[in-house]
Amino acid sequence: MSKKRALISVYDKTGVADFAKELVKLGYDIISTGGTKRILEFEGIKCLSVEEVTKFPEMLDGRVKTLHPFIHGGLLARRDNSEHMNTLKEHHIEMIDLVCVNLYPFKETIAQPNVTQNEAIEQIDIGGPSMLRSAAKNFASVTVVVDSSDYEIVLNELSEAGDTTLKTRQSLAAKVFATTSDYDASIANYLSEENDEKGLPNQLSLNYTKVDTLRYGENNHQKAYFYQSDDNQSEIGIGTAKQLHGKELSYNNYKDANAAIHLVKEFDEPTVVAVKHMNPCGVGFGKTIHEAYSLAYESDPISIFGGVLAFNREIDTDLAESLNQLFLEIIIAPSFTADALEILEKKKNRRLLQLDTTKPNQSEWELVSISGGLLVQESDTKIDDETEWTVVTETLPTAEDIDALKKMWLVVKSVKSNAIVVGNARHTLGIGAGQMNRVGSVKLAVDQAGDLAKGAVLASDAFFPMPDSVEYAAKHGIKAIIHPGGSVKDQESIDVANEYGIAMIVTGTRHFKH
Structure with a gap:
């Protein structure tokens, strides 16, 4: 019986050498490419090159190297199909049992200032997604790893049982298709913007990553999650706020905080916005942020109780002392002095969020789900003439x-x-x-x-x-x-x-x- 084979080709090489070493100990032969192969060999890991497997040279500046039947045949062949197995034997194709691939950093590249279209295009990975998809399609037999955080679970299962479980392989395959779908969506969105399309394309591709499982949704019997947009990392909003203190945000907390942030950013002068149930209940303006807070409080001293407050200036000790006299769910500010933070942290459940609320709102798309569909509109950031x-x-x-x-x-x-x-x-x-x-x-x-x-x-x-x-x-x-x-x-x-x-x-x- 031939040894099992693993194909490893990663852009992000975090932990890959240790992963490969363990695979070798478990009896795997390693196939690798380019920079990954050099790193593995530097670590003393013997590797077959893709060229040795395909009997065909890498070409077109690396654009073509793994797109070959000796790679994809070894990934896609069904082990329970005798015709597939006979075809592999006839063409001298060996099976590949594990694929470890991650992709060129397309999103990171286009996020850089002044990146050219040619630079962006060169970061569109072709071979990587192709291998991932082939391996994921055949998850019945092939283990596919696209995320370095999964190295440990794969190694544990291989060590304990000699193979990964079908359930794990299916889960890993699902992650692959989610990753490649997100990757393709980023490319589609980028090219649509580059072509200066008016509005949105007919096929709407959304890029969001789950960053938090919330305690509950609008009501405590509803599940809820927070997904962060992959395409708007530069937007100054609730999704990029830094939580300094307090318990995790709930679904309603996110919505109220978002409403408060959006409104306070409308003003340049010292301003405080109090929000309750998605509506402002008090807005105050002043020569100082202390005066603005006092006036926001006076606007509605009843509704502000248990509300969300957003400031567009730093919170200092005196202001913190005033705030500490009131029950507030969330306090949002561009900064807090050390003493103010110490005072406000005395209420263990109160959330303190740091966010630059002095920058104006950016135009973006707002998405609202309805039964069987999605409504999309531009956010109302219009500045009236x-x-x-x-x-x-x-x-x-x-x-x-x-x-x-x-x-x-x-x-x-x-x-x-x-x-x-x-x-x-x-x-x-x-x-x-x-x-x-x-x-x-x-x-x-x-x-x-x-x-x-x-x-x-x-x-x-x-x-x-x-x-x-x-x-x-x-x-x-x-x-x-x-x-x-x-x-x-x-x-x-x-x-x-x-x-x-x-x-x-x-x-x-x-x-x-x-």
Whole structure:
């Protein structure tokens, strides 16, 4: 009976020499290529070259070396099929029982700044995926290893039983097809971008890697996982935040933190955003981050309890002392002083996330699953051109009004529709979210603001289909309104605003958040 053979050809050579040494001890002959072969031989491991197996030289700068029947026949032949075995014998092809291959670093290459297309193309692996797929297809007989973290389990099973189990081989094969699928998707996406395709291609390829199994999903009877995008590693968002302290994030934690981060990044001045159940419940602005926090807290001191806070400035000792008086699920900031971190870590379950929240949001694709499908849209990172805004009322907004209107207009983008935000240049005063009719959201926001609504401004994420919302706001002291306009009844709302002496700005852009 001939010895078993293992083909080893890896780009990432971590641990490969030790793996090969153990295979030799277990009776395997090693076939290898190029740099892998040189390393193995340097470690004293005798190897057959691919050229010795195929009786054919490597060519085209290494593009063609393993694409040969003596390789793929040895991988694909079914051991339980006598015709296959007779064909191998007729053509003097020997079986290959184990394949250890990982791929050229295509993703890492295209992530580098100023990489050329030629450089990227040369990192498209052909032989590697081909060998992996051949071996994985024949997992009934062939063990295939694409991940160095699997070396140990393979060696353990070979040592204990002389072979890997069918269950392990099937699991390893599944990992291969997931890896090659992800690899091909990266290439397809890159070439689509290089060709300057408008929108997304007809075949949507997604690249995500599971990085965390969450405690539970939206409810504790639902399983949940966190997958990180492989194509947006440079995006500053919840997926790239560094957790400094606290228990692991839950499904809802991720969603709330993401909402807080997205909103706080809309502002350059010191800003604090408090989020509860995916909606902002308080947003404060100040000359200092301490002042911004105080105003965010004042916005809604009830809802902020158990919420998520995002800061766009460093948290120092004094601020940490203030925060420690409040139960908060998550605190997000670009940095924490050492003393502040020590104070905040006294609450063992509170999550502390470090993330550069000073950089603007980047445009990316948002994905939402529906039964049997996927909805895809560009994220709403549009920066409105204020020169296109129009004052449509007889009363003009003051400079202070405009400052407040701009801020509330940015906040309302992050509130679930129907969305209304009441506030001033310092902080939000009332937020009406997710109501089935717009006047309901207006009443929630205005009533929450209470007496503070007098002299405040109001932002609406969409137009007013009826003038009743404007009338309710006017009767409670709102002095300026901003909304997209576009209703066939816009003039009725304008007329009510003029009747009450309210200034109104129409932006021409809707920021609906469903």
